[in-house]
Amino acid sequence: MTVLTSALDPGSPDHRANREAMLAKLADLEAEHAKALAGGGEKYVERHRKRGKLLARERIELLLDPDTPFLELSPLAAWGSDYAVGASLVTGIGVVEGVECLITANDPTVRGGASNPWSLKKALRANDIALANRLPCISLVESGGADLPSQKEIFIPGGAVFRDLTRLSAAGIPTLAVVFGNSTAGGAYIPGMSDHVIMVKERAKVFLGGPPLVKMATGEESDDESLGGAEMHARVSGLADHFAVDEHDALRQARRVVARLNHRKAYGDPGPAEPPKYDADELLGIVPGDLRSPFDPREVIARIVDASDFDEFKPLYGPSLTTGWAALHGYPIGILANARGVLFSEESQKAAQFIQLANQRDIPLLFLHNTTGYMVGREYEQGGIIKHGALMINSVSNSRVPHLSVLMGASYGAGHYGMCGRAYDPRFLFAWPSAKSAVMGPQQLAGVLSIVARQSAAAKGRPYDDEADAALRAMVEQQIESESLPMFLSGRLYDDGVIDPRDTRTVLGLCLSAIHTAPYEGARGGFGVFRM
Structure with a gap:
């Protein structure tokens, strides 16, 4: 075994200072996450409970298998905007009856669960994840539809939500809608386009136009139940496949639907894996407060991969980029990690070869970011840094194995692109609280x-x-x-969440498990023209 040797001294002044700085950032992050958990605030949460209803995350918890994790995605969506943190929607990956599913849940305590522009971006990101990884989609619906004052930003692009549901179904990926309350206007198409629909008695209301709109449009007098109630849709229209007497019954029935899906992972269980040799708590003190100070990414790798076992590729060539092979929770993985920030021609060529090897072997890639970008200056321009940087970006762009990205420190300029930033469609991208990303410092x-x-x-x-x-x-x-701060970027959904460094191994393990639900094959060619 090629177990990494750690030179980290947790008792050193630098490590202690870095740790304290990280803990302060984590406290700020926790405060922002608390805003998302608070939903619309105490007043509206209490009003919701008085109606005998469960909160969005309580519904998710009852839906999931007991004692299984829920990987919440984009919890800080809309941060820094005029909309509530979390964007009135909860999304994430969890296990239901042994099946990994993509779950979305409207938060009705925030403006009745109405969708704003950030809710839409968050929902579309969740759909992308479901499609790429073939995860069944469960929608826990209670929404008044579009947030009308912002309709100009929702109406045109919002149709993609319904398009995605049909494409998921066409791809053989099951979709299920559980309707707990309002699902009106365009929102009625969520159950309308789902494979399976469950509605709650006397609570679910699914119609294109409510009684006031019907009165205005046709002069017809109607009520909620006859127009779009659960019993009507179960007995008359046929839109409801299952009729639930209450919320708990609806969630029970949803679990039974998933149990009968016969949905299988493309790859088997990787089996048990030996944990790292070093304490994950030490990850808190690795990244310096000043990102211009380098740190050794092997210290991070040693604390996230199985048994801290890492076979480095070209260790003496292009030393500003560490590359090599490992396993994480039993899944094989190739790792590219920035060592000294700047990427030179040698690092770019090394990365391109390594990415090609991963594609030949069908091994997913993990990118650990701490880069200020590609080197500039007369010597480096004459040495071909543009074409060599383009070589790396070309390889990342046309690689077909799944990619995971974690922004640990700096992620600036075209280095962000070469290390598989958001625009390069990594399956998942997360950031540490220490991360920063921009066109340059x-x-x-x-x-x-x-x-x-x-x-x-x-x-x-x-x-x-x-x-x-x-x-x-x-x-x-x-x-x-x-x-360039992570909460600002996460609020705009440029990542899938800001995570505690100590949770990195767990988060990546959940992502790798989800990735292996869908079959994949690396590119055997087709990398475009490499300028040599």
Whole structure:
């Protein structure tokens, strides 16, 4: 076995300082997660409970197999916007009757569960995950439809939610809707386009137009139950496949539907795996507070892979990128991890070869980010950094094995692309609270703007205001710093969640298990033209 040897000293001042900084960031993160858990606030939660209804996460908990984890996705969606943190929707992956499922649940305590632009983005991301990994979809529905004041941002792209349901079904991926309350207007198409539908007695209301709209449109007098109640849909329209007497009964029936799906994973259970040799708690002190300071990613790898066993590939070549083979919760995996931040030509070529090898062997890839981007300067431009960086990005773009990404530290510039950032469709992407991502670092970006402005003034023969320049640089640095933080990026769904570093192995294990529900095969060619 090639067990990694750790040189980390948990008692060192640097490690203790890094740990304290990380714990402070985790406390901030916990406070933001608490906002999502609070839903619409105490008033609306209490009103919901007085109606005898369960909260969204309580419904999920009763749906899942006992004592099994739930990997919640995008919990900070809408952070920093005018909408509630969490975007009135809960999404994630959990096990129901032994089957890994993608679960979505409206939070009716937030504006009645109405969908806003961030709810839509979150739902579409969940659908992408379900389709890529062939996960059955369970929708726990209670929503008044679109948040009408923001309809201009929802109506046109919102049709993709219904399109996705039909494509999932066409691909043989089961879809199930459990309706607990309102599912009106466009929302009626969620059960309308699902393979299986369960409705709760005297609670579910599914109609394209409610009584007021029907009165306005046709002059017809009607009531909720005759127009779209659960009993009507079970007895008359046939939209409801199952009629539940209450919420608990609906969730019980949903579990029975999943039990009868005959939905199988493409790959078998990998079996038991030996845990890492080193304590995951030590991950808290690895990333420096100043991301310009390098750290050894092998210390991270040693604390997340099985038995801390890692076979490094080309260890002496391109040392700013660590590559190698390991297993994680029994699943084979190839790892690319930034070591010293900057990517040179050697690292780019090494990465491209390693990605090709993973595709030849059908091995998923894990990208651990801490990069400031590709190296710049006359020597490196003349040495071909553009074509070599393009070689790495080409390989990532056309690789067909599943990719996982974790942003640990910096993830700047085209290095973010080469390390499989969001635009390159990793199956899952998570960030640590220490991560930052932008076109470049705040100081560099502000400095570039300053240089350009100074050159422009000189070209026009005008004096340059150094005092105004200093104020501009400070403002730009502050803006870029705030826009590169993980909560800001997670709020815009540029990742699938900000996670505690100590949970990295567990989160990746859940993702790998989900990935192995769908068959995959690496690219055996078709990488496009490599500029040599």
